Amino acid sequence: MPLLNKLEGWSYRLFGRMAPAFLKNVFEFKDYLQRAGIKIYPETYVSLMFFVALLTMPISIAAIILIYFFRFLPLIFLVPLPLFVMIGFILIPMSRAGERAATLEREMPFAATYISVMASGGISPYTSFKRLAEVELLPATRKEAREIIKDVEIFGVDPLTAIEKAAKNHPLDMFRDFLGGYASTVIIGGDITHFLETKAEEIFRARAVRVKMAAERLGTLLESFIIIMVLMSLCFYILFSVEAIYS
Structure with a gap:
């Protein structure tokens, strides 16, 4: 994908020097990327994470301005958007590894x-x-x-x-x-x-043990659902009966 390759190149030019320090002191991506099957160097991945977070900074700044002048509080969720982006980049390899x-x-x-x-x-x-x-x-x-x-x-x-x-x-x-x-x-x-x-x-x-455990959990959920439905039916029956008596 040419666009992704360009983004990786730009991000590495901007943040390539910061990436090794982040990998050493904050979070090590190498094992997670390998287990997730993501074919990218950890330094490039960290640089791309910083670059995408930087691209979302104007949205956070605009949200702060709108909150300050117009008191539109729902925009407060956009303020930490760069942080959300970085957390997303950290969670993606873990999610991919679990899916794999x-x-x-x-x-x-x-x-x-x-x-x-x-x-x-x-x-x-x-x-x-x-x-x-x-x-x-x-x-x-x-x-x-x-x-x-x-x-x-x-x-x-x-x-x-x-x-x-x-x-x-x-x-x-x-x-x-x-x-x-x-x-x-x-x-x-x-x-x-x-x-x-x-x-x-x-x-x-x-595998058989895991399937059996899943079936047991499903059976427990079904039993709980049936019990709840029976109790709700009894509650509604009692409620309507009492209402009919007093009406």
């Missing part, structure tokens, strides 16, 4: 099973990822697989290192354990097939 983990978590049992079954037939996980990169039914897994393939085929990283990198920078625990454990098993010369099968079973069990 949640979408992959739903697909992880099936992807892990596929990789373990292929491994039992002598096919390496990297080859399985290359095949998963073409599967449209698992979009989150497809995206992660393409990142691994890109590191190998474009940047020249060996498959094991690419898998380790994908595990290290991902926000989903079970994905990190699955790929990181596979890499460790290869390094120490362990039984890869047994490890993958065991981890796939663990992932399925963990």
